[in-house]
Amino acid sequence: MGKTQLSKDPYNMVVTGVGGQGNVMASRVLSNMLIRNGYYVTVGETFGASQRGGSVMSHIRVSAQSVWSPQIPKGRADLIVSLEPVEAIRVLEIYGNQKVKTLTNTRPIYPVGVISGELDYPSIEEIKASVKNLSPTAWFIDATDQAIKLGNPVLGNIIMIGAMSGMGELPLYREDFKEVILDSLPEGNLNVNLKAFDIGASMLRKQDGAVFDVS
Amino acid sequence: MSFLTDNREGIQHLLMGNEAIARGALEAGVNVASGYPGTPSSEIIETLARVSGERNLYVEWSTNEKVALEVAAAASFAKLRSLCAMKQVGMNVASDFLLHLALCGTRGGMVVVTCDDPGALSSSNEGESRHFARMFEIPLLEPGDFQEAKNMAKWAFELSEEIRNVVIVRSVTRVSHASGNVKLGRLSQTQRHAEFKYDDDALETYEGPAESTPVGHKHTLQQEKIKKVAEIFEESPFNTYHGPEKPELLIITSSVCNLYTKEAINLLGVEERVGLLKLGTTWPLPPKLLKRYLSTTDKIMIVEEVLPFLEENIKILAAEQAKEIGAKTFYGKNDGSIPSVGELNPDLVVLALSKILSTGYMAMPSEYKKRFQDSSFVVVPDRGRTFCPGCPHRASFWSIHNALQMDNRKGFVCGDIGCYAMGRLSCGFNTTKTLHAMGSGTGLASGFGKLAKFGMDQPVLAVCGDSTFFHAVMPALVNAVHHNSNITLVVLDNSGTAMTGFQPHPGLTVNAMGEEAPAIDIAKVCEAMGAVVEIRDPFDLEGTRNTLNRLIEKEEGVKVFILRQGCALSPEKRHAKEYDMRIDEALCLGEDCGCNRLCTRIFQCPGLIWDREKNRAMIDEVLCVGCGVCSSICPAEAIKKEEVA
Missing domain, CATH: 3.40.50.970 (Thiamin diphosphate (ThDP)-binding fold, Pyr/PP domains)
Known part of the structure; x- marks a missing residue:
């Protein structure tokens, strides 16, 4: 059983973003890290056409007891991890509650309706204010910008996973991350992934009940 | 270690439903696997293809599902074990041959896996493939979680060989594309030799010619098989019951709805009032088992997705046994308790259940919901689907x-x-x-x-x-x-x-x-x-x-x-940018151009955005893949492309 006890069972996590951001990959890595600590993990996600530029979501349920529904009940998320800022709000409106924690990447991806000028994309300040209003513990990090510095924006995912590890909220350990990456990627990619993980982890420290903006 | 080659019994892996089905097939010693790609079924064949060399399999992506089924049937006729996988629409394509195959019977274990897509998450319909089992008189299994997906896929081959007919395993998107813990069994070490025997007389279904005729004879044999299956299903460990001996309400369900219902019972805290009968063997229904559970209460709710398949078949059984089990009140799709369109989720089951049991439930406190109405709360723009950058x-x-x-x-x-x-x-x-x-x-x-x-x-x-x-x-x-x-x-x-x-x-x-x-x-x-x-x-x-x-x-x-022109996401193109794109801000005339922002208002590539402050087009460096196409659409020639060195 895990070294970090779950604060709730099942612990419900939503990983959200936009098709093409590597949402599925991130949820797979996280889930494989968790299963290594002896938990039951249930992951629900959608693939295929629903991914093309649309909003995507993975639901991850962590439990010491059993598998659970691959869809989290409405209003029952414990942690929402968003690879794109407005997607955090979209998920909070369905799965949020007074205790939910959020980790948000601040780099926007504009919907086609915004690109065409039919819709407005809120400013990052407005987005932050709304996320904070719905989530008493809200972290914001500029994962994509940090990833670009590392040479590949896709590493933004790994920075987010590192940041989740830094929260101390779940049993997500560096050693497990390393093993999971070694299992799923060619060995040459390990160092840059570990570097991204460490950057993420150092951006967050456990700090309960606070709004924490490191973007 | 990969779950495909790990031979340590009892070891747990996190497997997607489709991977679990593939693993089950490997534990059963599948020899031939075929299919046509279609979400949410594709990973079954993909997974088996990855170990085709190591496990000595023949795996193919066939031209279409009917051909795939014929390819898999040929292997079965030669006494090999075969699997054929497709999405729900593929069953329609394959159905012509499937009807004849079911009449003819099979030899080596043969399993058809169909993955339905309730809610059409990745389809142009939400077709229901379970009716093919009833229509063509074929045994039907529906896994209720990931472990069962593996165990059932394995057992389906044994059942197929026992009755000498094809068996259907029906999954749905939320099983196939969801993942969970799966305990592995041992990989099969059995080697099989392929030979098609046809010398026996035409009425012989095992070593004679493989034919669906003479129809009267073959159809009688087929119906005897399905009767035997109903007997086998009476004892199946895939049918489980949780709840009190005499529940106030009996819920009968199958597939992923099992997990939704379990969750709903937990959310409402009605474990003492409700019994949950999860069926894994859904055609033919085991009549004695159902009679036993239907006798425990007068109120029955059936929770299932798409069409009322279980509901109608259970009602027939209940009518036949009405004298002994008494009159029942049914809740399900026909009375509107469960929606008839779209996929289900825990909340929809909670809604139905709380009405029947008159209990209250609030998914989100109104105090929290009020926050969405705050004047400062942002409007989240819809995110319409679009082609990828460079598509x-x-x-x-x-x-x-x-x-x-x-x-x-x-x-x-x-x-x-x-x-x-x-x-x-x-x-x-x-x-x-x-x-x-x-x-x-x-x-x-x-x-x-x-x-x-x-x-x-x-x-x-x-x-x-x-x-x-x-x-x-x-x-x-x-x-x-x-x-x-x-x-x-x-x-x-x-x-x-x-x-x-x-x-x-x-x-x-x-x-x-x-x-x-x-x-x-x-x-x-x-x-x-x-x-x-x-x-x-x-x-x-x-x-x-x-x-x-x-x-x-x-x-x-x-x-x-x-x-x-290759897909922008293809492995060959994925990380190869052909052009560096930039906007010449001196040439872009913004809203004054007269082009009415052709580049962004009409062309709508996610990699080409509009900078409202500068009133100019702008390249999104993270998303642009450098295909260069947008440089041909700008009338002012402000979008510049330069070959990547």
């Missing part, structure tokens, strides 16, 4: 749309199945006007193209992808050529079955197992049929439009226009 379909539809505008005779395009089905949306400039089954675009066009006699003078076009071309377009195209239908078929050839993850198809030089394969040239096939054929790169917008206009203007016969 050749955007360029193709741009040219098709413009060619039809220039032609100005109200021409239209019949759509087909693939990412390019989004040709009907604004990202495809609302170009396609019909959307149905695989290959139906060309079939419909063939029909529209013969309506001149009745005064129709609109140009008729169809689009199809390269994989769809082989799957179902070829017969429709033969029909169009033979009947001299006046149509233009645009083949959007992006070199793979792109939407489902680049599975190979007959037009490519590699097969599912990674071996070299002879490629079939679409252009030559079309020429041999007698069509006029032109080929172009859709990234050449002007050349594409001109050629298309020329083809549309031809008065007679079938024209095929092949637009060849």
Whole structure:
């Protein structure tokens, strides 16, 4: 059983973003890290056409007891991890509650309706204010910008996973991350992934009940 | 260690439902696996293909599902174990052969896996494939979680060999594409030798000719088999019950609805009031087992997705046994307790359950909901689906749309199945006007193209992808050529079955197992049929439009226009940027240009955005893949491309 006890069972996590951001990959890595600590993990996600530029979501349920529904009940998320800022709000409106924690990447991806000028994309300040209003513990990090510095924006995912590890909220350990990456990627990619993980982890420290903006 | 080769019994892996099914097949010693890609089924064949060498399997992506089923049946006739996987629509394609196969019977264990898509998350319908089991008198299994997906797939082969007939395993998106803990069993070490025996007399189904005739004899045998299956199902460990001995309400469910219902009971805290009978063997239903549980209470709720399959079959059993078990009140789809359209989730089951039990439930406290109404709360913009940056379909539809505008005779395009089905949306400039089954675009066009006699003078076009071309377009195209239908078929050839993850198809030089394969040239096939054929790169917008206009203007016969450019997500193109793109801000005239922001308002590539402060177009460096197409659309020539060194 895990070294970090779950604060709730099942612990419900939503990983959200936009098709093409590597949402599925991130949820797979996280889930494989968790299963290594002896938990039951249930992951629900959608693939295929629903991914093309649309909003995507993975639901991850962590439990010491059993598998659970691959869809989290409405209003029952414990942690929402968003690879794109407005997607955090979209998920909070369905799965949020007074205790939910959020980790948000601040780099926007504009919907086609915004690109065409039919819709407005809120400013990052407005987005932050709304996320904070719905989530008493809200972290914001500029994962994509940090990833670009590392040479590949896709590493933004790994920075987010590192940041989740830094929260101390779940049993997500560096050693497990390393093993999971070694299992799923060619060995040459390990160092840059570990570097991204460490950057993420150092951006967050456990700090309960606070709004924490490191973007 | 990969779950595909891990032979340590009892070790747990996190497996996707489809991976669990593949693992189950490996534990059963599957020899041959075939299928046609389709979400949410594709990972079953993909997973088996990965170990085809190591486990000595033959795995293929067949031309279509009917052929896939025939390929798998041949293996069964030669006493090998075989699996055939497809999505729900594939069952329709395969059904003609499936009917005959079920009548004929099988030899080596044979399993058909169908993955339905309730809610049409990745489909153009939410078709229900369970009825094929009843219609064709075939045993049906439905896994209720990931462990069962593996165990059931394995057991299905044993059941198939015991009754000498094909067995259907039906999954859904939320099982196939969800993941959970799966305890492994041992991999099969059995070697089988393939031989098709046919010397026995025609009535013999095991070593005689493999035929569905004589029908009377074979149908009788088939019905005896299904009776035996009902007996076997009475004792199946896949049918489980949790709850009190005499529940106030009995819920009967199957598949992923089992997990939704379990969750709903937990959320409402009604474990003492409600019994949950989860059925894994859903056709034929085991009558004694059902009688036993139906006797425990008067109120029955059936929780299932899409059509009321369980509900109707349970009601028949209840009617037959009414004298002994008494009258029941049923809750389900027919009385509106459970929605008849769309997929279910825990909340929908909670809603139904709380009404029947008169308990309250609040998913979200109203105090929290109020926060959404705060004046400072932002409006979240909808995120419509779109083609990826660098997608050749955007360029193709741009040219098709413009060619039809220039032609100005109200021409239209019949759509087909693939990412390019989004040709009907604004990202495809609302170009396609019909959307149905695989290959139906060309079939419909063939029909529209013969309506001149009745005064129709609109140009008729169809689009199809390269994989769809082989799957179902070829017969429709033969029909169009033979009947001299006046149509233009645009083949959007992006070199793979792109939407489902680049599975190979007959037009490519590699097969599912990674071996070299002879490629079939679409252009030559079309020429041999007698069509006029032109080929172009859709990234050449002007050349594409001109050629298309020329083809549309031809008065007679079938024209095929092949637009060849690889998918932007293909492994070959994924990390290879051809051009560095930039906006020359001195040339971009912003809103004053008179182009009405053609680049962003109309073209709508996610990699090309509008900087509202500067009033200029802007490249999103993270998303732009450098295809260079947008440089051809700017009338002010402000979008510059430079070859990547």
